[in-house]
Amino acid sequence: MPFNWFKLSSPASFYPVAGTLIPWFAWGAAILAAIGLWLGFGVAPTDFQQGEVYRIIFIHVPSAWLSMFLYVVMAFWGVLALGFGTRLSGMMAQAIAPTGALMTFIALWTGALWGRPTWGTYWAWDARMTSELILLFLYLGIIALRQAIGDPRRADRACAVLSIVGVVNIPIIYFSVKWWNTLHQGASVKLTGSSMETTMLAGMLVMSFAFWFYSIAVVLARLRAIVLERERDAAWVGALPDVRGNAGVLR
Amino acid sequence: MNATAPSTATILASVPADGALAGVRWALARDLKLAVRSRAELGVQLLFYVIVVTLFPLATTPERNLLSTMGPGVLWVAALLASLLSLPRLFATDHADGTLEQIALSPYALEALVSGKIAAHWLTTGLPVVLLAPMLGLQYYMDGESLTVLAAGLLIGTPILSLLGAIGAALTLGLKGGGGLLALLILPLYVPVLIFGAGAVDAVRAGLGATANLSLLGAGLALAVVGAPFAAAAAVRIALD
Amino acid sequence: MNHWHFIIGAYGVTLVVFVVEILAVRARRRDAAHTAAASAAPAGARPASSAEGAR
Numbered sequence A: 001m002p003f004n005w006f007k008l009s010s011p012a013s014f015y016p017v018a019g020t021l022i023p024w025f026a027w028g029a030a031i032l033a034a035i036g037l038w039l040g041f042g043v044a045p046t047d048f049q050q051g052e053v054y055r056i057i058f059i060h061v062p063s064a065w066l067s068m069f070l071y072v073v074m075a076f077w078g079v080l081a082l083g084f085g086t087r088l089s090g091m092m093a094q095a096i097a098p099t100g101a102l103m104t105f106i107a108l109w110t111g112a113l114w115g116r117p118t119w120g121t122y123w124a125w126d127a128r129m130t131s132e133l134i135l136l137f138l139y140l141g142i143i144a145l146r147q148a149i150g151d152p153r154r155a156d157r158a159c160a161v162l163s164i165v166g167v168v169n170i171p172i173i174y175f176s177v178k179w180w181n182t183l184h185q186g187a188s189v190k191l192t193g194s195s196m197e198t199t200m201l202a203g204m205l206v207m208s209f210a211f212w213f214y215s216i217a218v219v220l221a222r223l224r225a226i227v228l229e230r231e232r233d234a235a236w237v238g239a240l241p242d243v244r245g246n247a248g249v250l251r
Numbered sequence B: 001m002n003a004t005a006p007s008t009a010t011i012l013a014s015v016p017a018d019g020a021l022a023g024v025r026w027a028l029a030r031d032l033k034l035a036v037r038s039r040a041e042l043g044v045q046l047l048f049y050v051i052v053v054t055l056f057p058l059a060t061t062p063e064r065n066l067l068s069t070m071g072p073g074v075l076w077v078a079a080l081l082a083s084l085l086s087l088p089r090l091f092a093t094d095h096a097d098g099t100l101e102q103i104a105l106s107p108y109a110l111e112a113l114v115s116g117k118i119a120a121h122w123l124t125t126g127l128p129v130v131l132l133a134p135m136l137g138l139q140y141y142m143d144g145e146s147l148t149v150l151a152a153g154l155l156i157g158t159p160i161l162s163l164l165g166a167i168g169a170a171l172t173l174g175l176k177g178g179g180g181l182l183a184l185l186i187l188p189l190y191v192p193v194l195i196f197g198a199g200a201v202d203a204v205r206a207g208l209g210a211t212a213n214l215s216l217l218g219a220g221l222a223l224a225v226v227g228a229p230f231a232a233a234a235a236v237r238i239a240l241d
Numbered sequence C: 001m002n003h004w005h006f007i008i009g010a011y012g013v014t015l016v017v018f019v020v021e022i023l024a025v026r027a028r029r030r031d032a033a034h035t036a037a038a039s040a041a042p043a044g045a046r047p048a049s050s051a052e053g054a055r
Helices: A005-009 A011-043 A053-084 A087-119 A127-148 A152-183 A198-230 B008-013 B020-037 B039-059 B064-086 B089-096 B099-105 B110-138 B144-171 B178-205 B211-240 C004-040
Strands: none
Touching: A005 A011, A011 A053, A011 A087, A011 A198, A053 A087, A053 A127, A053 A152, A053 A198, A053 C004, A087 A127, A087 A152, A087 A198, A087 C004, A127 A152, A127 B178, A152 B144, A152 B178, A152 B211, A198 C004, B020 B039, B020 B110, B039 B064, B039 B110, B064 B110, B064 B144, B064 B178, B089 B099, B089 B110, B089 B144, B089 B211, B099 B110, B099 B211, B110 B144, B110 B211, B144 B178, B144 B211, B178 B211
């Protein structure tokens, strides 16, 4: 019997599903992170040129990948929100933005701490880091727009348009920054001195999955909070055990 | 009602839906007429551009070489800021008295009307900057070739600023914190225009020729002309709902 | 060339960011549940303004 995915597209139906999924992804993230860190610190060898400091890439690269991936996913939910008008699509996009912004911050922070001992400066205006900084601005713009618009439906659709415009522009922005950087012969950032060892690559890949699972867990958790906020007058919300238990307790 | 002599409603009621170009022309003519009536406001925006451009040497140095290196960048950044300053006007005045809603209900396609408004915006804010910048470039000891490439880049680039800016202006219609929010939303999108526009002048000064940069700007303009009116119209509908 | 303080700074701040994010989301959910309870309590179980299956 084919599963009717559309049944899941109401906040009421998806809320408990999200609740069931969260622990799986949370534990998955923890286990993957343990494996990844073991690979990164216990197995991967010391780099010939950079010593131990290169091990920062085991968070720098995964967070950078996630920051871009999450933006695309957020834009995808934006397309659904505009196309189908489902509340849950808008809520998903709303839930993703903060996590995406934090991933971008982590990428920038770890990049700076990697750059200082390796190339002498915290910030080098290279193409990837500059594009990452602009990506942070794009995320903050979406969050700011969401906060500025009172009506949740208008906010859903406005943020959807903005994230779609953003997603189209990100390759253009990256290309232009790369152009600017190579023309001015900015710092050429190489990940490691030699081509990457297999164990390093493996560690990065596993950590990327760990970050991905973590993001899913946190986004679903935030989604549940958003659902409660936006659907608080619905009867099904009032019947929830953790809501019913608090009924009459005014904060 | 803002300054339209026969009311907008009567004009819109009597017009046949003649296809997209008619809508563009109608909005363009209307917005130009309105702009002419508030000439002072346009003058103020140009003055802002001049003042900003004058500030940078005062803050850094009157030294010739440094100024001629900085010049293209400063003139471009100031153009971006001047664009931001004038963008809220694009939809806000019409929105404030309800005219925008009537325009959206007219038989003309909203995309066409928005295009006409954007064209009027560029003619009244972008084009003056294109004409003014070469003169200000002389303050930065820029030579004739640099000034030509600067003007060419601004000519191609300022319409892109108006097109992208319209999307931001529509998204932030009626919101508090308008100007700052608009800047946060639009400036990241402006970055490629800035890079290729200022980069064109730098390339010419380095002896590399500006063709690549200007072609990329042209491609960007083509993309913006095709895409931005749809995004802006969608944003207007979202704001009006 | 060890530079362990950079490694600790990178991993440490990342960990802090994740912990703060998780705590913030949990607090947000608690607040949302409280507010939902407060709006449900006075009038009893109010009829749904948005039906359960509605999207």
